[in-house]
Amino acid sequence: MIRIVSLAVLAFLSGLGVICLIALSRQEAGAEAAMSAVLAVTVGWAYVGSGLLTWRHGRRRIGSILVFIGLAWFATYLAYSNDSFWFTLGTALEDVYLVGVMYLVLVFPHGRLSGRVDRALMAVGVVLGTVVELAWLVLADSGVVCADCPDNAVRIVSDHAWANGILQAQRGAALVVSVVAVVLFVRRIRLASTPVRRSLAPVLWTGGAFCVAMVVTIVNDVAGEPMGQAPNFMCGLVFAAIPVSILASMLRQRLARGAVAQLVVQLDGGPGGVDLRDALSRALGDPDLAVGYWLASTETYVDSRGRPFDPDDPEKASTLVQRNGRPVAVLVHDKALQDDRALVDSVCAAAGMALENERLRADLEARLVELRASRERLVRAAESERRRLERDLHDGAQQRLIAVAMSIALAEANLRANPVAAGAALDEARDGLARAMDELRTLSQGIRPAVLVERGLGAALAELARRSTVSATVDLRLRAAVPADIETAAYYVASEALTNTAKHAHASGVTIAAETHDGLLRLRVTDDGVGGAEARDGSGLRGLADRVEGFGGTLNIHSPAAGGTSLSVELPCV
Template identity: 40%
Template sequence: MRLTIAAACVTTFAIGTVILVATPGFDRLPPGGRAVPYLGIALAWGFVAVGSFAWLRRPDNRTGALMTIVGVGVALTGFSLFDVPVLWAIGATADTVIISLLIHLLLAFPSGRLETRGARIVAALGYVAGVLQPVLVLFSTCGSDLGDDCPSNPILISDDRSIASVIETVQGVFAVVAVTLTVVLLLRRWRASNHAQRRGLEPVLLLGAVIMVLGLATAATQSAGAGEMAAQIAFIAAFALLPAAFLLGLVRTRFFRTATVGRLIEQLARDRDLRDALADALGDPTLEVAYWLPERGYVDRAGHPIEAGERELTEIDHEGRRVGALLHARVLSETPELVVEASAAAVLALENARLEVELRAQVEALRASRARLVEAGDAERRRLGRDLHDGAQQRLVALMIELQLARERLPADADGALELVESAFANAQAAVGELRDLASGIHPAVLSQRGLDAALESLASRAPVPVELDSALAERLPSAVETAAYFVVAEALTNVAKYAGATYARVEVRRENGCAVVDVRDDGVGGANAAGGSGLRGLGDRVGALDGTLEVESPRGAGTLIRARIPLG
């Protein structure tokens, strides 16, 4: 790239120097007289200088390359004033192509790309007019507008005036349409831009529109044969100012960015709302600030998930960590430096706000978790009430009735009384078994008496699939931790039996970084969702009540891993 830029600069400087030296001796001049080659060289050098600077600073942006090409092309058109046939042919061929390149440059500024379908169509029309210029030179002795006093045409195929006239007419139509539509698009774009964009766009777009209008005026005066000299000088003079307009746009944009960032910092120092300050600074009332929470993604100030939709998303990092993003209108993407610098200025305020959002989200999650725990507790009490009423209570009532009947029969019917006593004994045994099962569901006795290892062995022995148990606990855990770990394994193995379609499960319990870590793996169908069922969600609440976390990894077809981390302190 640097070699290309150097070659363009050297070539344009050399051509311009030769033309400047030769201009006093030119006998054949355009309607504007000797001022035209001087203005043309100033234009060429200006375009190459500013274009090379922009190209070096922003290699990814095509604007600098386009400006450099325009500058080299303008320098080449000066060869049309020489009497050397080859040089004249080069200059005459490059003549109208310059207008095509200028249209492309103006429509692509500042990104260097033709962003809209309309811009691409208009640029294509301009290039059609430019491509017709070398075709015209093939059938015209002197090209299009330099009269009959010219050297011999070395690329002439046939001096056919009728063909040349048709080509000139078609070329003129395409050129007029392209230039007119360019003016319309430039003015529409200027009106649609916001205040921040206008600072950089105004010098280029408005002067570009003026140049296009002057180009039409020059063509009109050539047809009318009056005012041709003044129109051409005005056109080339305005054209020569365009590199300065590009440079002014860059300077104004940079100064404006500095002023914008300064105002933003001042407003944040006054404790103004972060979103409002950024929206005003960037001139985008639709702007929103998204905060990054690793476990939830992007959320708004209230902690609710947020989507970009039709807007652009610019991520914001602080010390290598993602802290948030700006959701803004697409037009701000044309000034990415402004968005980045404003984001950098606001990053500390955004980080503080993100911490508040994270705390608010945690409080909300805790509130929801507590509500679910209360609801689960109420549901469990109702279940226990139903189980006691339908099971043990009915058996105890039957036991009382049978004992009363046995007492009544005892003196007269000893055998009947004995049968009633045996039935009562059986009901008592059943009631004790049901009460034991209920108690196990509330808190298993084996867990209290013998610890987590024994309780997990009991669970594994009763599981419908083979379970490998790996417990690396040298001593007992706190009671609350053991209870939570037990129910994590119990619920996970229940899910394995009901839903996983697994042939194997593995339970591992270990201490790790001050936490008890419980892993339950299976080789089932996967697809488990912690948010989709009350069982896993309840486990998350139970573990979360101890400041722990519950992770579920369950890719479809690859089994499920449920991992609970419960702090021991």
């Protein structure tokens, strides 16, 4: 605040100093001097005033550039001094404010140059406005400026031809720079997104108009002023409009925040409801706005239909919306809105409750999407299992029983005529029946293991640990009864986890822990292997997750690279 006040005082004193210089100058008098003084003070204070207001409202870099242009404009009026030194200094600085204007238009609204062309253009402008201007002064007489001007304090040698050549070269280069700047402005507006175009338009149009006016003024000067002072007047008028366009841009942003009130009204239960994304899009002025909703259960974002949503877009910016310290949603919007954080924050605050409600709806949609996908996977898995059982029965036990039937028929045919052959056929039938029983027992183990039926989950997990090819330990704290279907689900989770450990983990040890607590069966299988396990679609773990979720349980996998794998399951026992 102290710095802003200091700059305001400096600008005020500078304006008074300019009035004094013009009033005492031998170069102008009467009405012409009064008009020059009014123009000087009005334009200079307009730039400094708009700069301080912009600075005050958080856009410090743009504000400082405007203040610099205003003070540089005041500095040009040192050329009205009757003293040689101050006259020469004012003449040397007469183009500095033009360099400031070009820099302002190139960096607006972000406050920084955005590319090589901008930087090259700016470098050429600085050289033209300082180095070339000083080179001209070293060779020029003060009479070139005006008849009553003081002596040029830095003139080393008077060479009108060289001085005029430098001046014409400066004008030609300035003409090229102005044309390139106009092309850049038009291209930037054409390529800009809607929020950027809305933000840039007031300044770019006035800046572009100023460059066009500069082109006309330069051509008029080179041609010997056939249009008189009209181009200079036009250039000064457009120059004075630039700070007004800055303030208009700020006012537009202020008015845009009124859209927040409209947003609140729209979200306050209007007839038929309102599309939240469309309402936010209108409030922020970004037709391409996208909204993702946070799901704490999976720590991912989804869209309003429950589908996966990726907030990382290199061409966009994102704003996280929180309520009570918890993430609710993310808005992916145009980068230009980062320059108006107050508007974005106001919209997020106004829509917080609606976003929370929409998040719950999106969470439900995501659960429905996952439920449908899980059901499809379960149906496919059940069909695949049915076909496997059918194939195993057909290729195994069924063939055995057919062979037994044929052996019995052969024994029956030979019973009287050849008792020895009949006995051999019966022996073969007996062996076939035994093998069929073994195969049927193996099949039944795949459906529900006998140890699980006869001795319960604890004994079945211990049996899995004994059969494991990886050294396994068991920690059992099963103090409450577990329903048979829950036991089966837990058994197959542990079995699949041990199988994956043996195949993929390269582990030296695995631990199976199971406990019942608060109506839940908690099962954890942990190994010290390489990690990296995922429950991808089509994998055994994905099928286990579907089975567990089908019983209202949850399955979580923590498997960092080189950190081992921990598979945790919670299943309701009531």
